[in-house]
Amino acid sequence: MHVSDFIWTPGISVADFVSALGKVGFQSIELKKAAELIVKMKKDGAKIFLTFTSNMVTSGLRGFFAQVIKLGLADVIVTTVGAIEEDIMKAEGEQFIIGDFESDDVALYEQGANRIGNLFITNEMYARFEDKMTPLLTELYKKQKRWTPSEVFREIGSKLNDEHSFLYQAAKNNVPVFCPAITDGSFGFHLFMFQQKHDDFIVDVVQDFKNILFSTSQDEKKAVISLGGSISKHHAILACLLNGGADYALYMTTARHTSGSMSGASTKEAKSWGKVKDDSDAVTVIGDVTINFPLAMIDAMEQLSKEGIINAR
Amino acid sequence: MHVSDFIWTPGISVADFVSALGKVGFQSIELKKAAELIVKMKKDGAKIFLTFTSNMVTSGLRGFFAQVIKLGLADVIVTTVGAIEEDIMKAEGEQFIIGDFESDDVALYEQGANRIGNLFITNEMYARFEDKMTPLLTELYKKQKRWTPSEVFREIGSKLNDEHSFLYQAAKNNVPVFCPAITDGSFGFHLFMFQQKHDDFIVDVVQDFKNILFSTSQDEKKAVISLGGSISKHHAILACLLNGGADYALYMTTARHTSGSMSGASTKEAKSWGKVKDDSDAVTVIGDVTINFPLAMIDAMEQLSKEGIINAR
Amino acid sequence: MHVSDFIWTPGISVADFVSALGKVGFQSIELKKAAELIVKMKKDGAKIFLTFTSNMVTSGLRGFFAQVIKLGLADVIVTTVGAIEEDIMKAEGEQFIIGDFESDDVALYEQGANRIGNLFITNEMYARFEDKMTPLLTELYKKQKRWTPSEVFREIGSKLNDEHSFLYQAAKNNVPVFCPAITDGSFGFHLFMFQQKHDDFIVDVVQDFKNILFSTSQDEKKAVISLGGSISKHHAILACLLNGGADYALYMTTARHTSGSMSGASTKEAKSWGKVKDDSDAVTVIGDVTINFPLAMIDAMEQLSKEGIINAR
């Protein structure tokens, strides 16, 4: 295959653009490979693990994740607890603010705004979130004393009335949501406060490890789409490893492999572990996920939609 | 402005996609700002300096650069000599090969393939390029003995019969092409070989510094679109600095500012130098240029085309 | 302060080298600031949270962490579960292998070697680790049914007979070790297997959130030294935030802030959250932690040792 000059035609669609990128060079080629890989894993009937970090839910990818779940392109979600919190906040109507990377952070603090890159969340939004937590936990406690995180998230998701919520779509479409560090956020604080009064209230993370293991099997084809790094990435590929390894793996990250970190680990490294099967299709795309993930996924969706495999309605 | 959930609609155009990115978060927001900045600099009648490194001409962005010049969205080009060489090679029909980042480089060497990221150029392509150089330099020498690099490139561009060549479009549209290190490549080797026989053949780089300085003025509005780093970036902003600083600056790069390098220097740092005016519009987008530049530029082109400012035909 | 030419003198010590770096430029200056900040937080009697990711325990920093704890330069540890596993493996005598970033990963897989950057851990090492887990969990279960992760790690640490083990030194010096995602590793698998037979065996992560919260207080001076990103970084600064924010913060990472990730978030961003007090001393050093952390910490140790504040023996 040869490099081909990219030429703009007025009104060009994302699908045509991504197709052209496949012959441009460097990360654009990897991006087109990513789109092809998503098409392939879906057609092959693989169980798809989608992982993302909380900053992507801070961003507007959150509604896109909900759509991806709704369209049947994610079967298991693994994320961090910030993503849970912010999905709930947005479902309750909070509007996160678009700010600036170069803000005066001391001034922001005084104004009660908390910065995540170029986005802001205010203290009021957190306060309103917190007001929701006690009644919610009380309700859960009435049902049973011992909960796994994924059960908690399903319960919450089923109560949210927002089709752009990934928790809502996950609950509705029977897609489990795992979060291996449920206490690492505001959520953790409220669990602790509640447990202070109800000592027999248990969050059973060990049971949820069973749940993620049993969410797939040796026999099944497995795929991982990992956005960003962190434990969400590690947890999904660990679950696949213990079930024989992933057949398809797509990593999108800004981290680099040279520091030996999990966030920067490539699909190539994963093969040494059997995390990704040695004959699997594996693609790593380096760059900002807020741009690269929708580009690749849209191209895949357009193809799958045309072939009637997903129903875009 | 608030973060807004991104939702795919089948057949979505690049323009609609980039508009939606403006409310997603992180680099996607900067990308939309980049598109708006391009529209603004063009509407304001600014003289636009477009700089790129040679690997972008290795990639399929090369034809897009030609289109950008043709549409009047670049008034001065600054690049490195590899870009000149590869533009000529492509105009002569060479097809660069799409390969893999993880290739066996020793095997490639034995096969005569030279790797640039995930692209390959063969030794035969270079050999054919070299065959063109002696007659070309002979012809130049007949006309005059002392040449500036930009004169050489204009002469070459006017001879290339390829509308996807940026040298061709630059020559045709009276856009000067500067290259502050003309000897840093195969081109340099041929200049040296020719000079061995013709000692009075002079490449006058000092005169070309005058030319880039006089390509703009204090009075004119000035804009820099810098793709990647290197001397091409530095040279353009230096020319602007000496003419009072740029009014608009857009940097797209993968380098980071933390090592104090020019490649990673942000538009913010440029303000301390007066390279970019303190009240200028300035945007930095971090990520792979092969994806981010066409995205932002297409969005700008669609807007400018709709308003009749550029003529997409 | 001015830049000063660095000149080598034969036999130069690390302390003199780092002092000279303070006048060199770019990250070398930040490195010297990091050393000064460590001295300052210790002298000020701050409670020091040290966080690291598991790949740093894969590396030879593991023994250095043990020494840092022994010398009283870390009061609370937050890490990921891979770090726990590998510390135990090393205490049991396993020797991790120095390999290559560019290894053939499929071949490694066939040989039973698992790659982490340029280091390898073999399947046999994991197998021997697993053999240790069932008796260990049986023993814990006999004592009580409900454990927090930090209690588990203290119990394990007290049994390890290796002064270079960070778990050993932590247990011995009464330094709690927190791990907000205890199931995200081989450890998780064994907890699950054990719980299958002993349904009343509970790992109580909510209780451990209380423990990390109560490990410090509003009144106390607090410092965070965060190596790499991930939940270990987030968890420590969250604990500080809920106790009024850190007075000192040192982040060392290779991640960048431009993607809005926690791993790349700077100490500047942390101020908007109150994670780091607005008048706190805060330093961010970009680069490989295996080089930068020992450099800065050694320089601090030499100063503190000379002043008799730590006892290097």
Place this chain on the structure above:
Amino acid sequence: MHVSDFIWTPGISVADFVSALGKVGFQSIELKKAAELIVKMKKDGAKIFLTFTSNMVTSGLRGFFAQVIKLGLADVIVTTVGAIEEDIMKAEGEQFIIGDFESDDVALYEQGANRIGNLFITNEMYARFEDKMTPLLTELYKKQKRWTPSEVFREIGSKLNDEHSFLYQAAKNNVPVFCPAITDGSFGFHLFMFQQKHDDFIVDVVQDFKNILFSTSQDEKKAVISLGGSISKHHAILACLLNGGADYALYMTTARHTSGSMSGASTKEAKSWGKVKDDSDAVTVIGDVTINFPLAMIDAMEQLSKEGIINAR
């Protein structure tokens, strides 16, 4: 070889530290390999090309480069013109200021301070530099009309009275200094001004390409130590390529290979070109050069000094 726990011993030397790093992991291992490679290339009698970008001369590495040249560890220098300018400024007594990455750049501009990462150069310093240029060029012009850049730099170096100047040590030790883009800086502006009055004043860059080609030969062993990227890196490896390829290559950079840039290109990629021989020793160290280069070079110097190969006096 196995990973070994690093333990601090009070007063530890840089040499002992770097030796220990060789068994730590990730970039620390590559750093030790870099030190060994420098020892090997020197013992093997290779001609050593040392390349660096101008920001490293802004930093205090400048005096270290001078020392490296003096000790016979660099035979050819390739750099960018900013490095020339700033070496002269420092030799004339200018003191660059240590500032902050997060400075207010608009305020700096108003104060006449220009920021390079966390270092500042004032307008006064540039003004004094400019005052030196006209008499200097006048003097050169009196001697001859046609100069290569390397001749200009030798002439300047021989006039500087500062043993910490790399131009001074290069001139004194007969080490040529190449700069393939001599006009890309303040220097270029003064050459242009001078040429306006003296049209027959020629800077012959083509002739300097001959000079760098003839600075080595096919028969000679060749080594490249490349700090940062840019044309300085490319030019040195091009000169080696045209003479059969480098036998030893050490790249230190913060750039990554995933964008296909020259700055991020690894020694592995260089093998496909024959820039680096396929059986050569090649090491790439990722990270800030201001920390990593002196660490590796000091370790090499200590070894070479002990063996009497260099004379540290």
